[in-house]
Amino acid sequence: xxxxxxxxxxxxxxxxxxxxxxxxxxxxxxxxxxxxxxxxxxxxxxxxxxxxxxxxxxxxxxxxxxxxxxxxxxxxxxxxxxxxxxxxxxxxxxxxxxxxxxxxxxxxxxxxxxxxxxxxxxxxxxxxxxxxxxxxxxxxxxxxxxxxxxxxxxxxxxxxxxxxxxxxxxxxxxxxxxxxxxxxxxxxxxxxxxxxxxxxx
Numbered sequence: 001x002x003x004x005x006x007x008x009x010x011x012x013x014x015x016x017x018x019x020x021x022x023x024x025x026x027x028x029x030x031x032x033x034x035x036x037x038x039x040x041x042x043x044x045x046x047x048x049x050x051x052x053x054x055x056x057x058x059x060x061x062x063x064x065x066x067x068x069x070x071x072x073x074x075x076x077x078x079x080x081x082x083x084x085x086x087x088x089x090x091x092x093x094x095x096x097x098x099x100x101x102x103x104x105x106x107x108x109x110x111x112x113x114x115x116x117x118x119x120x121x122x123x124x125x126x127x128x129x130x131x132x133x134x135x136x137x138x139x140x141x142x143x144x145x146x147x148x149x150x151x152x153x154x155x156x157x158x159x160x161x162x163x164x165x166x167x168x169x170x171x172x173x174x175x176x177x178x179x180x181x182x183x184x185x186x187x188x189x190x191x192x193x194x195x196x197x198x199x200x201x
Contacts, residue, residue, distance in 0.1 A: 010111045011053040011082050014121045014141050018047040018055065018080075018169070022176045025064070026195025032187030040064045041073060043195050045176070047080070053106070054081040057127070078127035083138070084114055116140060123148060132156040135165065144171035161185050165192075174199070 008016055022045045030037045045059040057078045062070035086092065088100040114121055120142030127135045133155045139148030146169040155162055164183040169176060179194040 008049065009051065009053050010106045010108050011084075012049055012055060013108065013111060014082065015047075015055050015080060015123075017144050017171050018146075018176070019049065020199045021046045021201040022197035023200045024175070024195055024197035026061075026178075026193055028063075028193045030182065030184075030187070030190065030192040032185035035185075041193070041195075042070065043197060045197060054079045057125075074133075075130040076127050078125060080123065080125045082111070082114055082141075083122035083124045118142060132159050133162055137165075137167065145169070164189055 012019075023043065025040055025042055028037055028039050028041060041061050041063050043059065043061045046057070048056045050056060057080055058076065060075045061073040063073055064070060089098050089102040091098050111121075116122055118140065120140040123137075123139050123141050123146065125135075125137040125139075125148055127137070129135075133153065135150050135154075136152040137148035138151045139146065147166070148168075149166040150164050153163055153165070162182065162184045166181045166189070167178060169178045171177075176197040176199070177195070178197070180192050181189055182192040183189040184192075
């Protein structure tokens with residue numbers, strides 16, 4: 001059984017099933033430039049909130065060796081939020097405060113107005129990798145499933161070639177399943193990694 005928090009900002013309710021810390025293992029299987037990459041990895045993902053209208057995200061992964069040794073892979077941090085036009089009641093950009101005070105907090109009725117034609121909610125996800133790559137994903141959350149694709153990828157000159165990605169997340173039998181397809185190292189968009197995670201906190 002999934003216990004959902006009852007004190008969330010209304011904008012987070014469609015994403016509430018993600019909240020918590022998830023751990024598990026997955027498999028890497030990707031080929032580019034005549035080189036195959038593969039192996040099992042351990043993964044820890046945290047979705048949390050601090051009262052804002054977004055979900056905080058962090059993830060770390062370690063390649064697992066047969067002897068149990070762990071080699072760190074790229075870590076990520078970022079923010080997930082429902083896509084909606086910013087208005088005077090929102091802070092930003094940068095440290096600018098809201099230009100008008102909201103008379104009341106946003107409500108479930110306000111969020112319901114954001115529902116898209118497919119019955120889900122449009123989603124924006126901004127992620128930064130520990131190797132300097134930044135991704136902006138757009139997509140949707142529809143019940144316990146999320147599908148997102150990169151709208152932009154920015155990388156420093158020192159980073160390896162990486163041009164696009166898609167991700168899918170789903171809640172299945174109390175586990176968080178995800179799949180990540182990438183276009184990297186000169187390769188086309190293709191399956192790259194998938195994992196099954198269990199909630200630990």
